[in-house]
Amino acid sequence: MRLATYNIEWFAYLFDKNDRLMLDAKPSGVHGVDRYTQGRAIAHVLQRLDADAIMIVEAPNTGRTQRTTRALEAFAAEAGLRACEAVSGYPTDTHQEIALLYDPDVLDAVHDARSSAAAPRFDGAFEIDLDVDERLDKVEFSKPPLELAVTTKGGTPLRMIGAHLKSKAPHGARSKDEVTAVSIANRRKQLAQAIWLHRRVEEHVAAGEHVVVIGDLNDGPGLDEFEKLFGQSSVEIVMGSLLNDPHAQSLKQPRATALPSTSRFYNPETKRYFGALLDYVMISHSLMGLRPQWRIWHPFEDAECIGDDEMRMALLNASDHFPVTLDLDLA
Structure with a gap:
């Protein structure tokens, strides 16, 4: 079985108010790319992935x-x-919704939200002291994680959670002090969302269930200087000791020489592109015996994508993120 996560940049821009697909020469949500080119590129990438299930982040x-x-x-x-x-x-x-596209001949998937005292429903509010002032703050998801009960055609049940955690980017900040203040506030909220999500994972693992957390966590170990203020990245909090993702875990190793990335952004100040590891497929220990194979379909790092001109351009025209797949011996 192949599972995938793909953050498709402003996918919603390709559809009119009645969900009709618009493939024309007008601008898409990808800088410098028209809607026809982006739409064709997305289709090409998804065809090549040929995944049994794709978690679409930034869905229509x-x-x-x-x-x-x-x-x-x-x-x-x-x-x-x-x-x-x-x-x-x-x-x-x-x-920017979260949704799963899946092959009904391979698996069934239904929205199955859960709630508990430790981790309320993801469309609700989570109370936690964010700034250590002995007062509880209320945290909400702008994009509530998608909780799915998945059953393979062979009868194996999975708990799958599609996530898109809050961005740390200081949108709207104008001065250096504002950038710092907004960045710290955003990271606090993101870490709270990560704690909330991890508590749900703990509950599923304690119940003996297979768990997959998949999507864009907007963070990674060592990604920015503000992480030092809090000790851990949100990715490390979500994983804890219960989940596995070799790309995330590789960043925690000393003297890492080749750092993986799943996205590519342009810095207008330096006029250079930079990469970041933001997208993950994390699995519980119970699935590690199924020969998991992870792959980032990066146009400049994956050998097959580098050697395929059409696929490389499709990846660049479709989104500023690149898909991540996980292959499991699961039927």
């Missing part, structure tokens, strides 16, 4: 007249994908 919008699942299923039909059915969770007001 659900709103007054729009439905994420309708848009994704129409796109899958247009692209000829066998992962042709979609499931989503709580809608957001960000036009």
Whole structure:
């Protein structure tokens, strides 16, 4: 079985208010790329991944007249994908939903949100003292994680959680002091979301369930200087001692020489591109015996993608993130 996560940059821009696909010469959400080119690029990448299930981060919008699942299923039909059915969770007001595209001949997936005293439902509020002032702060997800009960056609149950944690980027800050203050506040909120998510993982593992946490965590060990203030990245908090992802774990090793990355952004000040490891497929220890194989489909780091001009350009035109896949001996 192949599982994938793919943050598709502003996928919503390719659909009108009635979820009709717009492939034309108008700008997409990808800088310098029109909607026709981005749409064709996304289709090409998803065809090549040929995954049994793809967690789409920044999926098309659900709103007054729009439905994420309708848009994704129409796109899958247009692209000829066998992962042709979609499931989503709580809608957001960000036009960036979380949804799973999957092959119904391989697995079934249903939205199955949970709640407990330690970890309330993800569309609710989580109370935690963020700034150690002995007062509880209320934290919410702008994009509530998608909790899924997945059953393979062979009868194996999985708990899958699709996540898109808060960005640490200091959007709206103008001065250096504002950048620092907003960055620290955003990291506090992101770490609280990570604690909330980890508590849910703890509950599933304690119940003896297979767990997959998959998506864009907007963080990684050693990613920025503000991590030193808090001791851990949100990725390390989510994983704890219960989950495995070799890309995340490699960054914790001393003297790492080749750092993996799943995204590529442009810095207009330095006029250079930089990469970051933001996207993960984490699995519980119970799945480690199924010969897991992780792969980042990076256009300049994956040998097959480097040697395939069409695939390399499709990856660059589709999004500023690149897909991550996990292959398991699971039926």
